[in-house]
Amino acid sequence: MTGRKRLSPEESRKSALEAARALLIETGPQSVTLKAVASRIGRTHANLLHHFGSASGLQKALAEHLAKTVCETIIEAVRASRAGLGSAREVVDLAFDAFDREGAGALTSWMLLTGNEDALNPIISTIHELVDEIAPEExxxxxxxxxxxxxxxxxxxxxxxxxxxxxxxLAKSLGLPRDAARDRASANLEASMAVHYGEKATR
Structure with a gap:
């Protein structure tokens, strides 16, 4: 394509992952293919093969990209809660939004259904790293x-x-508000924070 901006390998990879994330949220995990991503960013199929090796490699890289983004946001909320600047509900909303609105839940489900459990390793390991960072002091x-x-x-x-x-x-069938699970998660986290950090931390 004439006049197309030449991107560095890092920029090209990042652009592909952002496009893959957008496709995931807009039309579901089944649409995250090398062809669809290449078409969206105006690159060739061969270009994406060079970066990711296969559709499975792209999905694994997307899982890692989502996990890092999600965990960076959550850890900031956890630190704010500890400092008395945020609430347990804010941490809960960030986690729930990551799996729902950001597509991590759909991606997880799709990887399990297609037998590509390896693609989930980045999500698991990043969450583990998050816990390892905040847990030792506690x-x-x-x-x-x-x-x-x-x-x-x-x-x-x-x-x-x-x-x-x-x-x-499930909430609809049980006659519960849509946010019932978030409310339950918030109550659980607030109770734990009250035990381990004192009532002040729950705000």
Whole structure:
């Protein structure tokens, strides 16, 4: 294509991942193909093959891209909560939005259905890194339950993922508000924060 801007390999890869993320949110994980992404950013199929190797490689890179973005946002909210500048509900909303509106839940479901579980490794490992970063200091101060951050993270991620997949339909069938799972996750996190950080932290 004449006049097309020449991108560095890093810029080209980033542009492809942003396009893949947009496709994921707009039309679902099945549309995240090398051909569709190449078409959206005006590159060739061969160009994307060079960067990702295969459709599976693209999906794995997208999972890593989503996980990093999500976890960076969540860790800032966790730090704000600790400092008394944010609430448990803000942390919960960020996690739930990541799996629902940002497409991480749909991507997870699709990877499991297509047998590409390896693509989920970046999400799992990034969440693990997030916990490893925020947990050690807490473990020193709460020897009675050194794994409480791990437990809170497990509970929050499972609730957020489940809500992204069937939350709307399940809440409706049970006659509950759409945000019922978020309310439950917030209550759980606030209770844990009250135990481990004191009532002030729950705001």
């Amino acid at each position: 473990a020193q101060h709460h020897a009675d339950d050194p794994l409480h951050v791990h437990k809170d993270t497990l509970s929050l991620v499972l609730l957020a993922l489940g809500d992204a997949l069937i939350g709307a339909a």
